[in-house]
Amino acid sequence: MRFSLTTWNINSVRLRINLVAKFIKSVRPDVLCLQETKCIDDAFPLKRFKRLGYEHIALNGQKGYHGVAIVSRLPFEKTDIRTFCDKLDSRHISVEFGPGAQLARPLVLHNFYVPAGGDIPDPALNPKFEHKLRFLDEMKSCEPLHPRGEDRHILVGDLNVAPHENDVWSHKQLLKIVSHTPIECEKLLAAQNQGDWIDVARDRIPMSEKVYTWWSYRAADWTVGDRGRRLDHIWVSRALKERVSDFRIVRDARGWERPSDHVPVTVTLDL
Template structure:
């Protein structure tokens, strides 16, 4: 199974990029974040034309939004939490039924958190911290087996997940209150599948700011996008790629896709 996670930053705007991505790498399952499209306007027919007969999505106008596109049957999970008491389209989940077995797949778009890393004066940062705490508590009380968490988690947890650990320690996405909470969430049940292939001592980014005029030359990236798996799936991991070159495509997202290949039983 070839799995992709990508913050597309507007599905309808970047549908041509998704079409090219699908033609280039033939994914089986694509998890999108920041789709920015309300459900009645979701381009279902265009996605089915790409081979994704099975769709699960939740969106709103102009903001947020998550979607799972699959060539395999999907069984949406119901009764998911309402994170931070907000109905803001940041999490969906489904069982993906393969030919012989299935996996439980969660697609998250964690709040960005604003600019000021102080929850006392920045409600967006308070929202982000509480969201991650709630997610950790929820997964901690579940029986997590054959489970995958993907998405734009909006936190770069490790020293080499950012271009400068020292300079970004007080910048939202790499502050200790965020990284410590994200690690507690991961430790509830999961292995960092990207770092299974790339050692923590090596730089690894999935996002480059639009503000960088020459993003490639400055290379001031962060790893905000993640794939986690439960330990029972680690033997089934076979390859991982960050599609860095897509940051150079015409009208790109500021995030690039992450591709994970699994030999699912």
């Protein structure tokens, strides 16, 4: 069975629903994971997604900030929401696919929006950065995020860390910039290693190649200098490593009208 999944920080699902529809009609992923939906669950554009063929929807939203959603053409059996750092700030949702999706064995999908962390990379001076570091520590210690053996798990989302040297436009210049500081990179990789996850992008693209999924709104022209970062991730459990058949970053989406600063990232697996 072919299974395709896209993750996208949409930066307001209601503002950019037409961009989402454009993408869906072109790519038709089985599942779309959104971050920064920025709306309460009752305001989520359910009817539009259902008209597009996505009947199965799991939401964890809040007014004006954060928010994550999983919209699917395939039914899921279970939904779960976890809180981190004792904050009810809508940064996680997971679902489990099973027989209803014609899967012989369960597939668990986690969708995350990790805190951005503000601008000052010092937890003593910046509560937002301190929150981000604690969040990453809790991801490492969260037992349900540790697939083992034959567990078929996928973790996606805007993890707000570009962990490797060529995940940013300039490793040297960004070492003291939030999202690429050594402590953030260490903590994200520790969470990844604790769960024995495979980072699909870096499993398929050599470490020597630059890979980006985000370009700042602050640049007048995002293409000049190509100053990107890889903040959006797809991880699969080791049992799924050999099942990955395709991986794509839709870079052109950053140039669409009124775009998100993030672009869609899609993985295809043969299950």
